[in-house]
Amino acid sequence: MKIGVLLSGCGVFDGSEIQEAVSVLIALDELGVEALCLAPDMPQHHVMNHLKGEEMEPARNVLVESARIARGEIQSLADASADSLDGLVIPGGFGAAKNLCTWAFDGPDARVQPAVAELILELVKAGKPIAALCVAPVVVAKALQGGGLSAELTLGTTEGASPYDISGFHGGVEATGMKAKECPLGEIVVDESRKIISSPCYMMEASPAKILAGVRKACAKLVEMAKA
Amino acid sequence: MKIGVLLSGCGVFDGSEIQEAVSVLIALDELGVEALCLAPDMPQHHVMNHLKGEEMEPARNVLVESARIARGEIQSLADASADSLDGLVIPGGFGAAKNLCTWAFDGPDARVQPAVAELILELVKAGKPIAALCVAPVVVAKALQGGGLSAELTLGTTEGASPYDISGFHGGVEATGMKAKECPLGEIVVDESRKIISSPCYMMEASPAKILAGVRKACAKLVEMAKA
Numbered sequence: 001m002k003i004g005v006l007l008s009g010c011g012v013f014d015g016s017e018i019q020e021a022v023s024v025l026i027a028l029d030e031l032g033v034e035a036l037c038l039a040p041d042m043p044q045h046h047v048m049n050h051l052k053g054e055e056m057e058p059a060r061n062v063l064v065e066s067a068r069i070a071r072g073e074i075q076s077l078a079d080a081s082a083d084s085l086d087g088l089v090i091p092g093g094f095g096a097a098k099n100l101c102t103w104a105f106d107g108p109d110a111r112v113q114p115a116v117a118e119l120i121l122e123l124v125k126a127g128k129p130i131a132a133l134c135v136a137p138v139v140v141a142k143a144l145q146g147g148g149l150s151a152e153l154t155l156g157t158t159e160g161a162s163p164y165d166i167s168g169f170h171g172g173v174e175a176t177g178m179k180a181k182e183c184p185l186g187e188i189v190v191d192e193s194r195k196i197i198s199s200p201c202y203m204m205e206a207s208p209a210k211i212l213a214g215v216r217k218a219c220a221k222l223v224e225m226a227k228a
Numbered sequence: 229m230k231i232g233v234l235l236s237g238c239g240v241f242d243g244s245e246i247q248e249a250v251s252v253l254i255a256l257d258e259l260g261v262e263a264l265c266l267a268p269d270m271p272q273h274h275v276m277n278h279l280k281g282e283e284m285e286p287a288r289n290v291l292v293e294s295a296r297i298a299r300g301e302i303q304s305l306a307d308a309s310a311d312s313l314d315g316l317v318i319p320g321g322f323g324a325a326k327n328l329c330t331w332a333f334d335g336p337d338a339r340v341q342p343a344v345a346e347l348i349l350e351l352v353k354a355g356k357p358i359a360a361l362c363v364a365p366v367v368v369a370k371a372l373q374g375g376g377l378s379a380e381l382t383l384g385t386t387e388g389a390s391p392y393d394i395s396g397f398h399g400g401v402e403a404t405g406m407k408a409k410e411c412p413l414g415e416i417v418v419d420e421s422r423k424i425i426s427s428p429c430y431m432m433e434a435s436p437a438k439i440l441a442g443v444r445k446a447c448a449k450l451v452e453m454a455k456a
Binding site: 058202 | 238243247257279430
């Protein structure tokens with residue numbers, strides 16, 4: 001079994017959230033399935049200095065930076081196909097909402113990268129499962145909307161501590177035709193018909209061990225669905 | 229209890245090995261101890277394109293890039309002191325051997341960054357434990373040599389599959405006055421008198437789940453020693 005892991009850079013503020021991405025690689029390895037890291041070969045929207053929280057120059061490439069998490073073992077998204085995968089995980093981080101789509105700037109009117117949308121829709125149409133972590137469900141929402149499809153998913157819960165406006169995110173994905181569901185850290189929301197799994201991760205206040213615990217649950221469900 | 233995590237950049241070929249560093253943050257969190265990420269505020273030796281395995285421009289800063297792993301919650305090594313820490317973990321990655329010291333270029337004649345050597349020696353003299361993962365024992369070896377001290381440590385085993393010359397590394401650390409001991413992936417070597425723990429991690433052929441398992445063992449021993 002081979003599961004794609006779609007990265008969007010290397011670092012929470014301009015790429016993939018590193019702790020979530022590594023937790024996915026750990027969880028898939030624990031489940032005995034092969035992980036194939038993927039990323040689009042394109043410029044990052046911008047580069048953030050993660051120490052100061054400020055933009056910095058010069059530009060960086062999403063695939064090249066994602067390769068850091070994957071120890072160089074990564075494939076360009078352009079070379080990936082739904083046929084060769086049994087499922088897909090999309091870790092969070094602002095890169096999902098800045099590079100894979102433009103949600104960070106345009107909200108529900110975001111554009112999603114065509115190759116990203118295509119892979120997601122092909123997997124869904126083939127009945128293969130997708131796990132979207134943290135903010136990544138917005139990418140799935142935009143892809144599904146483009147394909148005239150809908151799913152139930154989560155960005156977290158308004159009842160727990162979060163640095164983000166969870167109700168705003170939930171209103172946003174509902175504006176794209178999805179159904180948003182409250183979900184605490186460490187739990188998952190499963191859309192059984194579309195085989196879409198989502199889990200809040202660092203959309204909520206969290207810590208590295210709590211991230212791994214939630215990611216494990218999402219990946220276990222993904223592999224279960226991929227085997228069914 | 230507060231344990232320092234000394235980072236050396238963000239990416240195996242020019243900084244900290246990301247999967248090892250995240251595994252340390254997970255393991256310390258699981259053990260209920262606070263992790264304080266630290267890195268020297270200095271230019272990286274160089275920047276590697278992790279996709280192509282080639283050097284690239286322009287320069288990057290060790291502290292700024294390390295902040296990606298730590299989600300921005302990181303302190304400059306210059307502001308750290310052994311007094312405020314109960315122990316230290318040094319993940320591997322070429323950054324340990326290129327930025328924290330010059331072992332990658334100079335072998336046993338390497339120079340170690342003065343602030344790194346100072347922190348290590350102060351911790352050892354205070355009887356506080358240090359866990360050095362993967363190639364990071366070469367940093368500890370150079371610091372201890374500079375302080376006229378010695379310890380038993382490991383870079384891995386010649387009996388397992390490794391992309392590196394383990395016997396060459398072991399000969400090198402013995403040339404600095406240390407005692408090298410063979411150790412397989414997932415196991416640890418403990419110098420009880422100096423309270424130095426080492427474990428091979430990605431010095432051997434490994435995978436994300438195996439890395440976490442070995443890191444957990446090293447961190448559990450570190451916290452046990454820090455509490456004693």
